[in-house]
Amino acid sequence: MQKPLALVGLAVLGASLSGCATPTDRSASFTRTTISGREIRVQTAHEVNPDCSLLRIPVVQIMTKPNNGTLRIVQEASYPQFPKINPRWKCNSEKISGVSVYYKPNPGFAGSDDAVLRLSYSDGVVATNTIHVDVK
Numbered sequence: 302m303q304k305p306l307a308l309v310g311l312a313v314l315g316a317s318l319s320g321c322a323t324p325t326d327r328s329a330s331f332t333r334t335t336i337s338g339r340e341i342r343v344q345t346a347h348e349v350n351p352d353c354s355l356l357r358i359p360v361v362q363i364m365t366k367p368n369n370g371t372l373r374i375v376q377e378a379s380y381p382q383f384p385k386i387n388p389r390w391k392c393n394s395e396k397i398s399g400v401s402v403y404y405k406p407n408p409g410f411a412g413s414d415d416a417v418l419r420l421s422y423s424d425g426v427v428a429t430n431t432i433h434v435d436v437k
Contacts, residue, residue: 327428333404334435340373340405343432347381347399348422353392357423358400365417370406370434372416377401406436 335341348356363372378396383389402418413435420428 327426328430329428330431330433332433332435334437335404335406336437337406337411338408340403341434342401343372343404343416343434344402344418344430345379345382345399346402346420347379347392347397349381349389349392349397351388353389353395353397355398358398359420359422361400361402361421362419363416364419364429365415367404367414367416367434369410369412369414369436370404373403373405375401375403402432404432404434406434411436 331343333341333343346359346361348359350356358376361374363374366372376398377400378398379401380395381389381392381397381399383393404414404416406414413433415434416432418430418432420430422428
């Protein structure tokens, strides 16, 4: 069962960057495509130990809201997407508690929309993710 989270722009969010050992700043951009009126998942995030047990759910701040749609942040189990160089790569085959971020375009909207999320992790990593959404 999905549980929406709302805490004045704050929510918990884990991510695949949790494997980093040195506190640092990270930035990434993602492009997703959807059709008008259809909600899509634009980000999943997890923070787990190398044995795939839950470490912690990090914090996310919505830094920039989309102009032509809404974001919904949900705590749920999903499959992580750690890169092969990460020792947690073996966890990709297990559903693990984390957070998903969903985008839904406003009714009738077609075009491009953007949002920016800031994720903070227990190891000091801060990720600023820019999400570009193409709505057809």
